[in-house]
Amino acid sequence: MLAGGGFMLGFNWQAGATAVGLNEVPEDFYAINAFLKIAKDGTVTIMSPNPEIGQNVKTSMPMIVAEELDVSWDQVKVKQAGLDTEKYTRQLAGGSQSIRLGWKSLRMAGATARRMLIQAAANRWGTPVSELSTENGRIMHARTGRSVSYGDVAEDASALQIPEEVLLKDPADFKIIGTSRKNVDGSHIVQGKPLFGLDYKKEGMLTAMIVHPPAFGMKLKSIDDAAVRAMPGISDVVIINAKPEGFSGTWSDTNAFPELVAVVGETTWQVLKAKRALEIEWETTSPLENSEDHEKGMQEHIDAGEGAKDRVDGDTAAAFSSAAKIVESTYTAPLVPHNTMEPMNFFADVTAEKAELVGPIQTPENLRTTVSNLLGLPQDKVSVALTRMGGGFGRRLYGNFGVEAALISKAVQAPVKVVYTREDDMTQGTYRPAYKVKYRAALDEDNTLIAFEVKGTGIHGSPVFSNRYPAGTVDNYLAENLRMDSNISTGAWRAPRSNFIAGAEQAFLDEVAEAAGKDPIEFRLELFRRAMSNPVGDENDYDPARYAGVLELVRDKSNWGEEMPGVYRGVSAYYCHNSYVAQVVDLVVENNLPRVKKVWCAVDCGIVVNPDAALNQVEGGIVDGIGHAMYGALSFKDGAPEQNNFHSYRLIRNMEAPKEIETFFVDNGIDPTGLGEPSLPPISGALANAFAKATGKRLYTQPFTGIPDFFDIIPASG
Amino acid sequence: MANYTLRINGELRQVDADPDTPMLWVLRDHINLVGTKFGCGVGQCGACTIHLGDVAVRSCSVPVSSVGDQQVTTIEGLSSDGSHPLQQAWIEHDVPQCGYCQAGQIMNAAALLKQNPDPSDSDIEQGMNGNICRCGTYVRIRAAIKTAAETSR
Ligand code: FES
Numbered sequence: 109m110l111a112g113g114g115f116m117l118g119f120n121w122q123a124g125a126t127a128v129g130l131n132e133v134p135e136d137f138y139a140i141n142a143f144l145k146i147a148k149d150g151t152v153t154i155m156s157p158n159p160e161i162g163q164n165v166k167t168s169m170p171m172i173v174a175e176e177l178d179v180s181w182d183q184v185k186v187k188q189a190g191l192d193t194e195k196y197t198r199q200l201a202g203g204s205q206s207i208r209l210g211w212k213s214l215r216m217a218g219a220t221a222r223r224m225l226i227q228a229a230a231n232r233w234g235t236p237v238s239e240l241s242t243e244n245g246r247i248m249h250a251r252t253g254r255s256v257s258y259g260d261v262a263e264d265a266s267a268l269q270i271p272e273e274v275l276l277k278d279p280a281d282f283k284i285i286g287t288s289r290k291n292v293d294g295s296h297i298v299q300g301k302p303l304f305g306l307d308y309k310k311e312g313m314l315t316a317m318i319v320h321p322p323a324f325g326m327k328l329k330s331i332d333d334a335a336v337r338a339m340p341g342i343s344d345v346v347i348i349n350a351k352p353e354g355f356s357g358t359w360s361d362t363n364a365f366p367e368l369v370a371v372v373g374e375t376t377w378q379v380l381k382a383k384r385a386l387e388i389e390w391e392t393t394s395p396l397e398n399s400e401d402h403e404k405g406m407q408e409h410i411d412a413g414e415g416a417k418d419r420v421d422g423d424t425a426a427a428f429s430s431a432a433k434i435v436e437s438t439y440t441a442p443l444v445p446h447n448t449m450e451p452m453n454f455f456a457d458v459t460a461e462k463a464e465l466v467g468p469i470q471t472p473e474n475l476r477t478t479v480s481n482l483l484g485l486p487q488d489k490v491s492v493a494l495t496r497m498g499g500g501f502g503r504r505l506y507g508n509f510g511v512e513a514a515l516i517s518k519a520v521q522a523p524v525k526v527v528y529t530r531e532d533d534m535t536q537g538t539y540r541p542a543y544k545v546k547y548r549a550a551l552d553e554d555n556t557l558i559a560f561e562v563k564g565t566g567i568h569g570s571p572v573f574s575n576r577y578p579a580g581t582v583d584n585y586l587a588e589n590l591r592m593d594s595n596i597s598t599g600a601w602r603a604p605r606s607n608f609i610a611g612a613e614q615a616f617l618d619e620v621a622e623a624a625g626k627d628p629i630e631f632r633l634e635l636f637r638r639a640m641s642n643p644v645g646d647e648n649d650y651d652p653a654r655y656a657g658v659l660e661l662v663r664d665k666s667n668w669g670e671e672m673p674g675v676y677r678g679v680s681a682y683y684c685h686n687s688y689v690a691q692v693v694d695l696v697v698e699n700n701l702p703r704v705k706k707v708w709c710a711v712d713c714g715i716v717v718n719p720d721a722a723l724n725q726v727e728g729g730i731v732d733g734i735g736h737a738m739y740g741a742l743s744f745k746d747g748a749p750e751q752n753n754f755h756s757y758r759l760i761r762n763m764e765a766p767k768e769i770e771t772f773f774v775d776n777g778i779d780p781t782g783l784g785e786p787s788l789p790p791i792s793g794a795l796a797n798a799f800a801k802a803t804g805k806r807l808y809t810q811p812f813t814g815i816p817d818f819f820d821i822i823p824a825s826g
Numbered sequence: 827m828a829n830y831t832l833r834i835n836g837e838l839r840q841v842d843a844d845p846d847t848p849m850l851w852v853l854r855d856h857i858n859l860v861g862t863k864f865g866c867g868v869g870q871c872g873a874c875t876i877h878l879g880d881v882a883v884r885s886c887s888v889p890v891s892s893v894g895d896q897q898v899t900t901i902e903g904l905s906s907d908g909s910h911p912l913q914q915a916w917i918e919h920d921v922p923q924c925g926y927c928q929a930g931q932i933m934n935a936a937a938l939l940k941q942n943p944d945p946s947d948s949d950i951e952q953g954m955n956g957n958i959c960r961c962g963t964y965v966r967i968r969a970a971i972k973t974a975a976e977t978s979r
């Protein structure tokens with residue numbers, strides 16, 4: 109029952125601010141606003157506006173609408189919305205921000221619709237709105253005992269003006285938010301129903317595959333396609349260029365290989381065979397890079413480079429010269445590909461008048477902009493429909509595959525689906541950059557941290573966040589950043605920069621705590637207490653109390669400090685995407701290999717919309733983080749990646765994943781923050797720290813299994 | 827091109843395809859059964875797992891010409907309505923994230939349970955090691971297999 113206790117919010121909601129006129133509404137299904145429709149029988153269809161990449165927003169975002177609408181979840185059907193910038197804002201999957209930034213507008217969507225339904229009932233009964241209440245999709249008038257279903261008044265409600273002010277629920281009254289609801293696509297997924305971009309088909313559709321240069325720094329010189337054109341099922345071979353002279357795209361157009369050869373034909377296998385048979389000559393236009401060059405260049409930056417001093421507190425040089433102890437370490441990570449399980453693909457049907465695009469993309473709006481510019485079509489003649497995505501991890505922020513589909517469709521004048529092979533996908537670029545960072549810490553006689561320096565570099569940028577912890581906790585602090593240029597394209601990869609820097613920083617703090625002779629959790633908490641009582645600087649971009657909160661929670665839940673024979677423990681904590689995560693790894697040795705027996709994880713992401721699905725995200729981030737820290741590496745020789753499929757590029761597998769993960773959410777009622785990324789960054793630090801406990805050796809270079817003596821230093825299993 | 831009569835999910839299906847066409851593409855392109863997924867094409871990820879008889883195979887690495895009259899089962903044929911204990915357990919544990927690998931995981935698990943109806947934890951880990959889940963749902967996959975093994979008993 110909903111009455112009182114909520115709060116009023118002024119309603120200035122640009123997107124979807126006009127009610128849909130009755131004449132535009134399909135029979136028996138009344139659109140109340142851009143987010144929802146109600147049928148006569150009470151069925152509610154809620155549109156899920158944001159791209160679904162496995163972060164489960166297709167379930168959690170509609171849950172928020174349904175909550176404020178005050179319907180039962182069983183009445184709800186969810187539909188994926190296509191790109192519609194007039195109706196929705198920020199239709200993007202990235203930065204773990206869908207729920208955080210959608211929170212208000214989704215609640216408003218539900219609450220305004222509820223308000224309009226009540227108004228319709230009030231008009232019908234001639235009662236004041238204030239006397240009516242709602243529950244499970246019905247409107248009640250307690251005084252007269254009358255009630256009516258939403259379906260019965262939906263038609264009337266759809267004709268009303270959207271109210272300017274609306275009552276939102278008191279979170280204490282939530283009935284859907286905070287309860288676990290199954291993935292709305294779950295039953296389709298387990299039955300193999302078509303959901304993904306690769307599953308999309310349209311009458312007359314052809315299949316296209318691309319051939320990109322074999323190395324970064326090369327481009328197309330000449331092509332002999334005569335034999336291929338004669339192959340069965342092959343209809344065309346075309347050259348496309350996604351970056352013609354003078355074209356400047358959006359940030360989503362990061363792409364090392366805008367000029368490509370495309371083979372077009374009937375079935376995937378026919379096109380794949382033709383692609384392999386193409387005879388192409390390539391030419392070198394810029395230096396062909398090697399992984400050793402990257403390593404050497406980054407090391408030179410660290411040793412001798414002058415970077416931008418992005419944050420300077422006090423005087424670190426003076427503090428270091430008076431230090432009782434100095435700890436310093438350098439951490440490195442390689443380039444890694446995203447390797448979404450579903451390789452890149454997209455459908456396009458381009459005619460002289462319009463372009464219809466369908467597929468998996470995290471940035472549909474940017475794709476529309478680029479396609480509209482490249483094809484010279486007005487934006488409203490370019491449509492982008494969203495499929496479910498077989499993973500994103502940042503790769504699908506860069507929509508070159510969608511642009512390619514459009515250009516190929518235009519060239520061959522037919523609907524086409526572009527399909528990347530795994531090899532295309534892994535060698536095409538836009539990788540997580542290679543990084544290197546050096547930390548230095550100074551302790552005084554009392555083992556108090558008196559100075560901290562961080563100097564970072566990486567391909568196309570430094571991983572360091574200058575105002576993050578431990579900035580603010582120490583009087584003398586310096587953050588220095590450099591960047592290295594490369595012709596290898598890099599971009600966002602799940603928890604950009606954090607995915608590396610968190611583990612490095614948290615492994616380093618463990619070393620500092622050890623040098624100080626302090627418990628690693630207590631050492632971190634001391635720093636947070638400093639930041640709470642007497643912070644240094646006023647640009648620290650974290651809340652030390654919430655940070656300390658997750659550490660204390662994981663300490664208590666894991667019984668930190670308890671000795672368990674054969675179990676080695678490491679701790680880590682990090683803040684990113686507006687959320688706080690602390691983790692404890694319990695490492696054991698089995699068959700002479702390290703195995704994570706259990707991960708304990710505490711998360712503060714504010715209100716948790718869908719708890720079981722949230723746990724799933726956290727578990728996934730942990731497995732992903734362990735996997736890439738242990739095994740992930742794409743190495744380069746003469747500009748070409750040396751790994752191109754899963755026989756040579758190792759992803760974490762079932763036997764290598766933690767046996768158990770237990771997660772605890774902080775219950776604080778704060779509006780929700782990011783969850784798709786924050787559990788990943790700290791885990792590599794907790795793992796390295798547990799490893800150091802087991803072996804006495806620190807792991808400085810990812811992937812850990814690539815460290816030459818990694819396997820020698822595993823202690824014999826008991 | 828050659829003509830093949832295949833026994834797929836209990837039905838006879840005619841296909842015209844090159845003999846070397848992997849079953850993965852025969853299913854997806856020729857027969858329009860797209861539940862079987864393409865992940866690597868080289869037998870390394872398990873996304874394309876189907877059954878030949880009772881055995882789980884990687885359909886990307888099985889040419890259509892080698893299938894003969896063996897019974898082919900795909901995720902669409904595991905049950906007619908999603909009622910297979912593994913499918914039910916997958917829902918109960920809300921296993922999928924992106925969901926892309928899950929049909930292959932379920933098909934592999936189904937063959938595993940046929941061979942070994944009461945698998946230990948390490949049987950499950952080892953038996954499922956050929957199926958990659960990039961989203962990292964391994965802990966739930968194991969739990970769902972345990973549940974399915976119990977409910978099938
Ligand atoms: S697609 Fe067959 S094993 Fe990967």
Ligand code: FES
Pocket residue numbers: 162449498499922923924925926927928958959960961962963
């Ligand atoms: S659920 Fe995404 S790959 Fe397994």
